[in-house]
Amino acid sequence: MKSLALVATLVTGALLFYSTGDFAEWGSADSPPNQHVSVHYVEKAVEETHVPNIVTAVLGDYRGYDTMFELVVIYCAGTGVMAILRRREDEEDES
Amino acid sequence: MNSNLHMYILAAPLLTSFFLDIFGRKKQGLIAPFVLGSLALSSALAFVVLGRVLETGPISYTVGAWLPPWGIELLVDPLSGLMLLLIAVVALIASFAALPWVRKELHDRVHLFFILYLILVAGLMGLVLTADAFNLYVLLEITSITTYGLIAMGRGRAPLSSFNYIIMGSIGASFYLLGVGYLYLLTGTLNMADIAQFLPALQGSFALGTALAFVLVGLWIKMAFFPLHGWLPMAYSQAPSGAGVMIAPLMTKVTVYLMLRLMFSFIAPGFSMYETDLQSMIVWAAAIGIISASALALGQRDLKKMLTYIIVAEVGYMVGGAWLINEPGITGTVLHIVNDALMTLCLFLAAAAIAYRTGSLKFENLTNLYQKMPLTMAAFTVGAFAMIGVPPTCGFFSKWYLLLGGIEAGQWGYVVALVFSSLVNAILFFRIIEYAYFGKGADDHGHAAIERNEAPLMILCPLLLVAVALIVVGLSSGPLVENLIKLAIPAGFLG
Amino acid sequence: MRIDFDSARDQIPQRDMIVETAIRLMVPFIQLYGLYVIVHGHYSPGGGFQGGVVLGASVIMLGLAYGMPFSKAYLNEGTSIVMANIGALIFTGVAALCAFVGGMFLDYSALQTILPFISPVDWRSHGIFLVEVGVGMGVMMIMVSIYWDMASAGKMDEGL
Amino acid sequence: MEQLTSEILAKYNYWIYVVLMMIGFYAMIGKRNLVKKLIGMNIFQTAIILFFVSTGAKAGGKIPILNKYEVLEHGVNVNSIVNPLPHVLMLTAIVVGVSVTGVALAVMIRIYRKYGTLEEDEILQKIEEENG
Numbered sequence: 101m102k103s104l105a106l107v108a109t110l111v112t113g114a115l116l117f118y119s120t121g122d123f124a125e126w127g128s129a130d131s132p133p134n135q136h137v138s139v140h141y142v143e144k145a146v147e148e149t150h151v152p153n154i155v156t157a158v159l160g161d162y163r164g165y166d167t168m169f170e171l172v173v174i175y176c177a178g179t180g181v182m183a184i185l186r187r188r189e190d191e192e193d194e195s
Numbered sequence: 196m197n198s199n200l201h202m203y204i205l206a207a208p209l210l211t212s213f214f215l216d217i218f219g220r221k222k223q224g225l226i227a228p229f230v231l232g233s234l235a236l237s238s239a240l241a242f243v244v245l246g247r248v249l250e251t252g253p254i255s256y257t258v259g260a261w262l263p264p265w266g267i268e269l270l271v272d273p274l275s276g277l278m279l280l281l282i283a284v285v286a287l288i289a290s291f292a293a294l295p296w297v298r299k300e301l302h303d304r305v306h307l308f309f310i311l312y313l314i315l316v317a318g319l320m321g322l323v324l325t326a327d328a329f330n331l332y333v334l335l336e337i338t339s340i341t342t343y344g345l346i347a348m349g350r351g352r353a354p355l356s357s358f359n360y361i362i363m364g365s366i367g368a369s370f371y372l373l374g375v376g377y378l379y380l381l382t383g384t385l386n387m388a389d390i391a392q393f394l395p396a397l398q399g400s401f402a403l404g405t406a407l408a409f410v411l412v413g414l415w416i417k418m419a420f421f422p423l424h425g426w427l428p429m430a431y432s433q434a435p436s437g438a439g440v441m442i443a444p445l446m447t448k449v450t451v452y453l454m455l456r457l458m459f460s461f462i463a464p465g466f467s468m469y470e471t472d473l474q475s476m477i478v479w480a481a482a483i484g485i486i487s488a489s490a491l492a493l494g495q496r497d498l499k500k501m502l503t504y505i506i507v508a509e510v511g512y513m514v515g516g517a518w519l520i521n522e523p524g525i526t527g528t529v530l531h532i533v534n535d536a537l538m539t540l541c542l543f544l545a546a547a548a549i550a551y552r553t554g555s556l557k558f559e560n561l562t563n564l565y566q567k568m569p570l571t572m573a574a575f576t577v578g579a580f581a582m583i584g585v586p587p588t589c590g591f592f593s594k595w596y597l598l599l600g601g602i603e604a605g606q607w608g609y610v611v612a613l614v615f616s617s618l619v620n621a622i623l624f625f626r627i628i629e630y631a632y633f634g635k636g637a638d639d640h641g642h643a644a645i646e647r648n649e650a651p652l653m654i655l656c657p658l659l660l661v662a663v664a665l666i667v668v669g670l671s672s673g674p675l676v677e678n679l680i681k682l683a684i685p686a687g688f689l690g
Numbered sequence: 691m692r693i694d695f696d697s698a699r700d701q702i703p704q705r706d707m708i709v710e711t712a713i714r715l716m717v718p719f720i721q722l723y724g725l726y727v728i729v730h731g732h733y734s735p736g737g738g739f740q741g742g743v744v745l746g747a748s749v750i751m752l753g754l755a756y757g758m759p760f761s762k763a764y765l766n767e768g769t770s771i772v773m774a775n776i777g778a779l780i781f782t783g784v785a786a787l788c789a790f791v792g793g794m795f796l797d798y799s800a801l802q803t804i805l806p807f808i809s810p811v812d813w814r815s816h817g818i819f820l821v822e823v824g825v826g827m828g829v830m831m832i833m834v835s836i837y838w839d840m841a842s843a844g845k846m847d848e849g850l
Numbered sequence: 851m852e853q854l855t856s857e858i859l860a861k862y863n864y865w866i867y868v869v870l871m872m873i874g875f876y877a878m879i880g881k882r883n884l885v886k887k888l889i890g891m892n893i894f895q896t897a898i899i900l901f902f903v904s905t906g907a908k909a910g911g912k913i914p915i916l917n918k919y920e921v922l923e924h925g926v927n928v929n930s931i932v933n934p935l936p937h938v939l940m941l942t943a944i945v946v947g948v949s950v951t952g953v954a955l956a957v958m959i960r961i962y963r964k965y966g967t968l969e970e971d972e973i974l975q976k977i978e979e980e981n982g
Contacts, residue, residue: 105880113872115405116373117865122402123380125860127909129929132393134908136383137264138933142914145934146921150815151732154914154934155941159737160818163938164796165258165267168781169321169333170739170942171825172209173340175778176314177949178832179216180344181956183307184354185844199789206786206795213775213782220771260797329939336946340953347957354960355973361954362878365891372898372943373871379936380905734915739945836952843959 200247201256201271204240204279205320207233208286212313219306230290230309234316238283245276249682255326263326264389270326274529274683278323278452281533285444285540286316288661292544292654293437296551300435301348308348312441315341319449326460328375329385331453332368335417339364342446345438346430356429363416363426371413377406387460394461410457418450418510421484428503436547439499444540447506448532451513455528458517459685474518475606481515482612484508489619498556499546501623502539505582508616509535515609516597524600525688529680530672531593534581537665538590541578544658545571548650564631567648570655572631574662579624581665584617589669596676705756713755720748728826732815738825745826746833758841758849761834767846770831777828781821788817863904870897882970884961888954895947899940906933 124131141158151157159167211233219226248254253272257263271279290312297308318337325331343364347357379385381402382393397403412423419427431443485508492504513535516528546556548571553560565572581590594613601610649655668675728741753761785796793800798817799810808816841849874897877890911932958968965973 102880105876108879109872109876112875113868115408116868116871119377119402119405120861120864120868122400123861123864126863126904127907128860129908129911131905132381132383133379133905133936134383134929134933137385137389138383138906138935139928140265141934142928142931143926146916146918146926148811148814149818150811150918151818152916152918152921153732153734154916154931155735155937156731156737156818156822158934158938159941160821161259161796161798161814162261162266163330164785164818164821166330166333166938166942167821167825168785168796169318169330169337170945171778171781171828172314172317173333173337173946173949174829174832175774176311176337176340176344177952178774178835179307179310179314180340180347180953181836181839182844183304183311183344184347184953184956184960185839186304186307186846187844199795202786202789202795206782206789210779210782210786213779216775217772256794258794258796260794260799329942333942333946336950340949343950343953343957347953347960352977354957354964355977358884358954358957358961361950361957362887362891365894365950366875366878369891369894369898373901376898376902376905379902385935385939735913739941840952840955840959843963 198247198254200240201244201254201269201279201324204237204244204283205317205324207236207240208313208320209317212310212317215306215313216310219309223305226306226309227294230294230313231287233313234283234287234290237316237320238280238287241276241280241283244271245273245280248273248276249679256324264384264386267330268326268386268388269324271324272683273679274452274455275323277529277533277679277683278449279320281536282316282319282323282445282449285536286312286319286441288657289441289444289540289544291657292440292547295651295653296435296437296440296547299551300350300437304348308345308435308437311341311344312438315345315441319445322449322453326387327385328378328387328390332372332375335368335371335453338446338449339368339417342438342442345442346434348438349433349435351433352429353433353435356426356433360426360430363423367413367416367423369413370409370416374406374409374411374413377402377409381406387457391460407461411454414450414454414457415514418447418454418514419507420510420514421480421487421507424484424488424507424510427507428500431503431506432497432499436550440540440543440547443503443506443543444536447510448513448536451510451517451528451532454514455517455525458520459688474520477518478515478604478606478609481511481518482606482608484511485515485609485612485616489616492623493619496558498549498558498561498627499543502542502546505620505623506539509539512594512597512613512616515606515612516600519600519604519606519609520688521600521603522684522688523596523603525684526676526680527593527596527598527600529683530596530676533675534589534593534665534668537661537668538578538581541574541658541661541665542582544654544661545575545578548654548658549575551650551654552648558627558630561627561630562633567646568650569647570649571658574658575631576628577662577665579620579628581669583620583624587669588665589672590665592669592672709755713751717748717752720751721745724748724826724830728822731822732819738822739829741822742826742829743833745830746837749830749834750837753837753841758838759847762838762846765834767835767838770834774828774831774835777824777826777831780824780827784817784820784824863900863907867897867901867904870894870900873897884958884968884970888951888958891954892947892951895943899943902936902940902943906936908932 141154145154145157146152149157149161211229215229248271256269258267297305301308315338318334321334343357343361347354378390381397382390384390416423431439488504488508492501495501513528513531516524550556581588584590584594598610598613724741724744727736727744728738731737749761749765752764788797788800789795791800791803798814801813802810871894874890874894878887881887912930914931914934916926962968965976
């Protein structure tokens with residue numbers, strides 16, 4: 101079991117390690133992520149939302165749908181913890 | 196196009212769950228009307244939306260009125276409209292049966308159960324709608340977290356199975372997120388259609404192959420594709436029955452839909468990836484998965500456990516059918532998503548009804564059920580026939596399309612696996628029917644010792660409804676394929 | 691590794707005057723800072739999640755110093771659940787309201803139809819603020835509720 | 851030699867992320883203790899966060915908080931501000947990770963109360979004994 105896990109880990113690691121060869125250089129301003137969608141945010145976010153903090157503008161507005169579900173995720177965690185732990189005495193697990 | 200109807204489908208269960216937490220804690224009587232009302236509203240709206248989409252064509256909706264690559268895009272096309280309707284209807288039917296079960300099993304945690312239940316439904320609907328790769332991850336985690344919670348509410352081994360599911364599910368989601376990260380690094384965008392535009396230029400890049408591999412493997416873990424299925428049987432069979440009737444039909448099917456959606460966006464025909472051996476490798480893996488899962492199902496002595504292994508085999512059907520990448524294969528896959536959701540719902544409802552009265556689903560305890568619960572067993576038999584693929588029921592038609600697709604693509608391993616699995620299903624279900632019909636032996640024939648003891652109407656009525664639906668959907672397969680599923684498949688995959 | 695929950699709850703540790711006093715002095719400032727992080731999210735790093743966690747941490751610190759029952763008395767359990775739901779409802783409610791008044795889901799500028807004297811672009815800014823307040827409330831209450839459940843293993847009576 | 855140094859500098863973050871990810875992944879599937887599995891999950895998520903944030907870095911970039919009036923008047927030089935999108939995505943991913951950890955810890959408390967241990971082997975042994 102452990103050797104199987106080790107092999108799986110090494111294979112995944114090798115795959116990821118080898119594919120870093122195709123990546124743009126770290127910190128380069130010309131890499132695709134820094135050139136396509138994000139440019140619009142940096143240039144226009146302040147104008148379009150009047151929020152100086154671009155991260156807040158993107159989080160709250162451009163990708164607000166994500167953030168809504170982010171709150172729902174943490175709400176689920178709270179409800180889930182309650183649902184898992186709050187059992188009546190008579191349905192208690194034996195220890 | 197400024198219609199928000201499909202957003203209300205999603206918002207109705209979501210908002211209801213918050214109100215349920217405020218009001219349902221004090222007044223248990225409010226839970227049933229809240230849950231049923233919101234899901235009924237969703238189903239009705241989903242029906243209207245599907246009709247509208249068929250009339251006017253796909254709607255591209257942008258949340259927050261930001262144009263697609265910058266904002267989050269939602270796509271309502273015939274396929275997602277069909278899935279929305281399926282999710283809403285299955286959740287509505289399952290919630291009828293869940294109510295008595297949850298009151299019996301969970302006592303004062305009923306409202307917590309239904310909060311998670313409603314958010315799970317909303318999450319599944321969101322998954323079906325979204326056309327944004329990262330939003331898909333967030334929603335995938337919502338459905339996972341609610342499912343972890345629902346499963347861990349069960350008794351006995353449930354927490355341990357839930358923990359295994361948490362670890363496997365997190366690996367799947369993390370792999371998916373890594374894959375999306377790679378795609379973002381290579382293209383600079385998260386919108387699926389926008390990513391697809393950049394892909395032809397990136398052909399042959401090793402990083403792109405890695406990205407797609409991670410996305411696919413992540414989804415395969417989530418849908419329990421054969422070698423990665425380890426978490427599913429324990430998790431689904433240990434879940435509280437009220438949760439099982441909803442999770443089992445919907446979770447894996449929605450994940451299969453997601454794989455289809457990603458294939459439709461990323462792997463347009465003509466793109467080199469599917470001309471390689473990869474495609475037939477996946478189909479072979481599916482074939483091996485179908486055979487192994489069916490063989491494992493033969494070894495089970497518990498009805499619910501056996502059903503979970505059949506689910507794993509069915510996932511093999513759908514993954515294999517999708518990767519045949521020809522018209523009958525994909526048509527069959529979409530049709531099978533619908534049919535399999537209904538068949539699994541029928542069988543799990545029957546299992547829930549039997550367990551409600553007998554308390555156990557071990558084969559030895561299923562004796563004389565035809566005398567005790569004739570209506571339940573009639574519905575169970577219809578479900579079993581559908582699972583085997585006996586003609587008037589819907590299971591036959593989707594299997595027929597899948598077979599045709601396999602023959603057209605020349606994937607004989609897959610065809611053999613389909614036939615083998617149908618035979619195994621026949622053996623499995625006739626074994627149960629034998630137990631349930633003939634019972635222990637001759638000593639109690641003639642005596643009126645066995646009383647009829649059907650499950651409560653809240654479970655029985657939805658069960659009978661689904662059993663009828665199995666036949667109705669089966670008989671209307673032709674129109675369904677012609678008028679709906681043909682429209683749902685992108686033009687490149689047809690013909 | 692091997693903790694017996696029942697006996698662990700019997701031995702609530704000795705109260706420590708230094709810890710108690712220090713936390714009593716710190717809590718108001720932490721809460722003020724949490725509010726600042728939420729409210730000032732437009733102009734500095736921060737926002738609803740971060741501020742909510744800081745606010746939640748202040749209540750959890752009270753629980754750690756004085757025992758869980760004290761923090762439950764400090765922040766009523768029923769109130770906390772209702773507040774968590776109101777927080778979530780603010781976000782989803784604003785989102786649905788935007789759709790309801792004729793815009794798209796989460797399109798804050800559509801709220802102009804309700805209060806027309808604020809420009810659509812400013813409405814986006816205020817919409818983000820509204821939503822962040824909801825997030826802050828929700829996250830704070832849920833963090834505290836998770837702490838209560840974990841500390842008392844679901845019994846909600848005693849614990850750290 | 852210089853070429854090697856520049857190569858290392860260019861890919862250093864990504865290599866470190868792969869190493870972190872491997873540690874986390876191995877802990878998740880190889881370790882037999884449930885707490886260690888959970889810790890592995892958190893390391894895995896941290897690795898992903900490092901990866902995403904690395905994609906948005908710009909050499910010499912400033913934080914994406916601008917002066918409103920100046921920007922409205924003069925505009926902004928894109929290359930001097932780091933990419934905000936990966937940070938937004940990772941805020942979401944962090945919250946998701948916290949939630950999963952919370953649920954996992956709650957499940958673990960129930961497992962511990964039932965079996966009295968968090969070693970997977972011992973738990974499986976106890977289940978065997980229960981089933982006879």
